Amino acid sequence: MDLQQVKQRFGIIGNSPLLNAALQTATKVAPTDMNVLIQGESGVGKESFSKVIHHLSNRKHAPFIAVNCGAIPEGTIDSELFGHEKGAFTGATDKRKGYFESVNGGTIFLDEVGELPLGTQARLLRILENGEFIKVGSSAVQKTDVRIVAATNRDLLERARMGKFREDLYYRLATVPIRVPKLLDRKQDTYLLFLKFSSDFAETHHRNILELTSDAQRVLSEYPWPGNIRQLKNVTEQICVLESSNLVDTPTLLRYLPQVESHLPILLGKMDGNYEGMSERDIFYKVLVELRRDVNDLKKVVFGLLENNEPLSNSSPNFNSTPSYNQDTSTPNRLQLPNETSRVHEYETPTFNSTSDDGDDNDFIEAETYSSEIDTTLSLEAKEIEMIRLALTKNNGKRKKAAQDLGISERTLYRKIKQYDLE
Numbered sequence: 001m002d003l004q005q006v007k008q009r010f011g012i013i014g015n016s017p018l019l020n021a022a023l024q025t026a027t028k029v030a031p032t033d034m035n036v037l038i039q040g041e042s043g044v045g046k047e048s049f050s051k052v053i054h055h056l057s058n059r060k061h062a063p064f065i066a067v068n069c070g071a072i073p074e075g076t077i078d079s080e081l082f083g084h085e086k087g088a089f090t091g092a093t094d095k096r097k098g099y100f101e102s103v104n105g106g107t108i109f110l111d112e113v114g115e116l117p118l119g120t121q122a123r124l125l126r127i128l129e130n131g132e133f134i135k136v137g138s139s140a141v142q143k144t145d146v147r148i149v150a151a152t153n154r155d156l157l158e159r160a161r162m163g164k165f166r167e168d169l170y171y172r173l174a175t176v177p178i179r180v181p182k183l184l185d186r187k188q189d190t191y192l193l194f195l196k197f198s199s200d201f202a203e204t205h206h207r208n209i210l211e212l213t214s215d216a217q218r219v220l221s222e223y224p225w226p227g228n229i230r231q232l233k234n235v236t237e238q239i240c241v242l243e244s245s246n247l248v249d250t251p252t253l254l255r256y257l258p259q260v261e262s263h264l265p266i267l268l269g270k271m272d273g274n275y276e277g278m279s280e281r282d283i284f285y286k287v288l289v290e291l292r293r294d295v296n297d298l299k300k301v302v303f304g305l306l307e308n309n310e311p312l313s314n315s316s317p318n319f320n321s322t323p324s325y326n327q328d329t330s331t332p333n334r335l336q337l338p339n340e341t342s343r344v345h346e347y348e349t350p351t352f353n354s355t356s357d358d359g360d361d362n363d364f365i366e367a368e369t370y371s372s373e374i375d376t377t378l379s380l381e382a383k384e385i386e387m388i389r390l391a392l393t394k395n396n397g398k399r400k401k402a403a404q405d406l407g408i409s410e411r412t413l414y415r416k417i418k419q420y421d422l423e
Contacts, residue, residue, distance in 0.1 A: 001027070001056070010052050012045070013196050014189030018181035022049070029176045030056035035128065037113075037173045038151040040180030043228035046151040049180060050109040053149055062106035065099055070112035077120055079136050088137020100133055100144045107147045113173065114154035114165055121166045124148075128172040148173065183225040183232065190221045193229060197236040208246035210239060215250045224260050288383050385420050388413070392422070 003023055006012070012023065029036055030053045038046045047066055054064045072080050079088075083098030099108055110116075116124065127133050128148065132141050150173045159165035183190060191212070198210040212220060225231055235256045239248060391402035403413040417423060 003027070006052060006056075010048055010055075012048060012052075013193050014186055015192075016181060016186030016189050018179075019186055019189065022178050022180050023052070025176065025178050026052050027056060029053065029178075031058065033057075033147055035147070035173055035175045036149045037156075037170075037175075037177045038149065038180060039177060040151075040153065041182045041228055042153045043230035044180045044182055045229055046180055047109065047111065049178060050107075050149045050151065054107040054109075054147075057107070057147070059106050059147060063103045064107045064109070065103050066109040066111060067099060068111045070115035074117050077117065078123065081120065082123060082133045082135055084136035085138045088135075092137065098133075098135065100127060100146055101142065103146055104144050105146070107149060110148060110150040112152060113150040114152040114156055114159055116165075118164075118166065121169050125166060125169045125172060128169070183228045187221045190223075190225070190232065191217050193232055194220060194236055197233050198240060201237050201240040205241055207240050210236070210243075211247050212253070213247070213249045216248055216253045219250050219253055219257075223257055226260060291383070381420075384416065385422070388416055388420070388422060 001009075003020060006023060006027055007014075012019075026036075026049050036050075036053055038049050040046050050066065051064070054060060067081070069077065078084075079092075079096065079098065081098050081100060083096050083101055084092050086092060086095045110124075123133060127144065127146070131143050131145060133144060134141055156165050156170045156174075157167070160167040160170055183193075194210075194212070201207070202209045227234075238256050239252070243252060387406060388402070391405045392399070394405065395401040399413055399417070400410055403410040406413065408416075
């Protein structure tokens with residue numbers, strides 16, 4: 001049976017190379033009795049792969065059962081999987097067969113296998129090694145012939161390093177690992193899946209099949225889909241039921257797509273210079289470099305005054321006093337020092353008088369010379385601390401306003417304050 005026939009039989013939609021590779025591995029391993037570990041994010045369709053493996057195997061006429069290991073309470077999961085004797089625990093009023101006994105000769109699909117308790121993992125390992133198990137409350141050893149297909153959305157080796165999963169069990173389960181790609185890695189399949197779900201729901205709810213405009217198709221494909229195929233299916237059904245028109249444009253589609261939170265800080269406010277097309281990290285570095293240049297220019301002025309024996313109190317800001325910050329409503333994010341005569345912090349390089357004919361370039365070279373006399377660091381951590389302190393001082397410790405000035409979320413600011421011990 002070729003891949004296209006497998007897709008048609010099991011309702012698998014898509015032509016992504018990653019999907020085809022995973023499906024090819026599943027069809028090759030299906031006729032064997034090898035244990036398989038299916039890996040992938042939640043909602044990518046791991047159970048569909050387990051059914052492919054079972055129904056293309058020699059056990060296809062024997063029972064198949066899917067067990068969600070994360071949904072069974074820890075106190076009863078041993079009884080569910082291996083059975084129990086009468087009186088084994090409170091409420092055990094009768095003898096009961098477990099899944100491994102009732103599915104003898106067939107296939108068990110253990111979904112979310114990473115959630116199994118360590119004691120249950122030891123029992124499962126014994127079945128994988130020699131096919132033996134013991135019911136809860138019994139001392140008699142029983143035999144079973146069951147093929148195990150497991151699935152997880154966790155990194156089991158990482159959990160093994162944390163002491164939450166047995167490493168020997170991992171290698172027993174992952175005789176053949178299969179990685180099911182997330183929807184973001186198979187963008188070309190997103191629209192095909194949308195059409196399939198639209199057709200199904202149109203029949204179910206007696207509606208017309210949905211159509212997307214070209215822009216809406218692009219938005220659909222570029223959306224990250226954190227819930228993968230399950231989320232896409234839910235969104236399609238919502239649109240099918242709630243929208244009166246079967247033609248879906250971009251604004252309509254966006255109403256059904258939740259905003260995906262970005263974990264990167266975003267710089268807000270007006271900034272001089274050309275930042276178009278730059279990444280957030282590049283912008284951050286550029287702002288830091290410009291800030292360093294401002295500091296070096298300020299050092300130049302200070303050292304020039306010192307060399308000429310001019311008192312700082314008459315010609316420059318008083319650095320021994322606590323700075324006060326005045327908000328200039330005409331310019332966003334402007335910080336002013338007392339008695340300022342020029343803007344020191346406004347995302348632009350201040351201009352100072354110079355005796356050199358070379359202008360700003362020579363000023364920058366001299367500033368670099370001064371910077372060698374005083375240790376100036378470009379450490380991101382040091383600059384972050386400095387900028388956070390400035391923002392908190394400016395806003396009298398009000399974190400919400402400080403976060404707005406910094407262009408980051410309030411939650412990120414709380415985390416940074418705790419990280420750098422700035423309480």
